[in-house]
Amino acid sequence: MKRLIAATLVAAIGVLLLTGCGVSNKSHDNTQAGTTENSSDKAKNKEVKMHVWCSKNDVDITTQMIESFKEANKGTDFNIIIEESEDSDARDNILSNVHNGADVFPIADDQITSMVAGGALYEIEDVDAVKKADDESAVEAATIDGKLYGYPLTADNGYFMYYNKNYFSDSDVATLDGMLDIAGANGKYLTMDWSSGWYLYSFFGNTGLDFGVNDDGVTNHCNWNSVITDIKGVDIAQAMLDIAAKPGFKNCVQDDFIAGVQDGSIIAGVSGCWNAAKIKELWGDDYGAVKLPTYTCAGQQIQMSSFKGYKYMAVNAYTKYPEWANKLAQWFTNEDNQKLRFEMKNAGPANKAAAADDAVKKVPAIMAVMDQAQYGKLQRVGNSYWDAATEFGEKMAAGNPDNTDLQEIMDNFVAGITQSVAK
Incomplete structure (x- = not known):
């Protein structure tokens, strides 16, 4: 069970809304995959409402990244809601109720196969850009039958x-x-x-x-x-x-x-x-x-x-806003934000440029x-x-x-x- 935290982010008015309902009581219902609202996805004057899952320990950094995403996309009325959900629970939570699942959420590589089989993950279209930016093994681990289903986030799940x-x-x-x-x-x-x-x-x-x-x-x-x-x-x-x-x-x-x-x-x-x-x-x-x-x-x-393992940001196949959801997932995993995640969480980057940073090379564990x-x-x-x-x-x-x-x-x-x- 995920707990809706006080983090509804609305770009148009810049106000942090507070709410307390659980995911089982959420009223948002994503449209069926393949019938997404692409025209409104691109609109500049219509609210884009998306839900993002993250673990309790990642609420602060996720909020910070969402704020910078809004700043980089001024002119769009965003209503982005953060909900607490442990990363290890993503597969069960999505597959049990994919229509009420988050639009964007973190997953581990070992969850991908079953989620793809369940039709829950949005196929990433700009594969070449991901391959150019990210660790080759991380990309391969999220690829099934030649199709990519996650934006690489971290490359430090091992011992x-x-x-x-x-x-x-x-x-x-x-x-x-x-x-x-x-x-x-x-x-x-x-x-x-x-x-x-x-x-x-x-x-x-x-x-x-x-x-x-x-x-x-x-x-x-x-x-x-x-x-x-x-x-x-x-x-x-x-x-x-x-x-x-x-x-x-x-x-x-x-x-x-x-x-x-x-x-x-x-x-x-x-x-x-x-x-x-x-x-x-x-x-x-x-x-x-x-x-x-x-x-x-x-x-x-x-x-x-x-x-060994990797973590990703994935997009719900049933999101109403596939263009914005993919942009947000890309934003969470870009070079600057992987550097930020390293600085705040000591997380090992999957992005090649971020991983090559001198500060990362000075951390023995990574x-x-x-x-x-x-x-x-x-x-x-x-x-x-x-x-x-x-x-x-x-x-x-x-x-x-x-x-x-x-x-x-x-x-x-x-x-x-x-x-x-x-x-």
């Missing part, structure tokens, strides 16, 4: 290694073994959340094994239990058990990671850009961030992989997630993966306490990943 420079040199952070040895020798910890399949994927992604969602968009294929590949499933399981046995390793969730940084017990950990400001505050000049290290598996050094992206994969997985990954990861972190045969563990893991979600 990497934070480390305390007081303990680690630049060369120390190249290998996980080396980092764990240093942490253990100092009575400290390096942490990672093995209860989450999001992080767990890092051990499998660059091994040559196969995993992904099937064409049905629901079930998965996976050969992580392979016995015939160069790197076998049991090799990875054994590597994880070896890591878990090291005194310098600790399996913990993100809140515990920050708590450990705060009390001094944790000197390195796998996390994302959302913790950058807090890490900087706690470690100060000793704050470092780098791509994930290599880890030892079957006598080899394997570069740790990751899930540079680390961008560097790690070359070893990452877009998160395209069926739901059965997550519970199976949690069970496997927690068993590895506990050191396989029942001493279960590793091949049996991997077979059960893959069976869980590939099972049908239908009961």
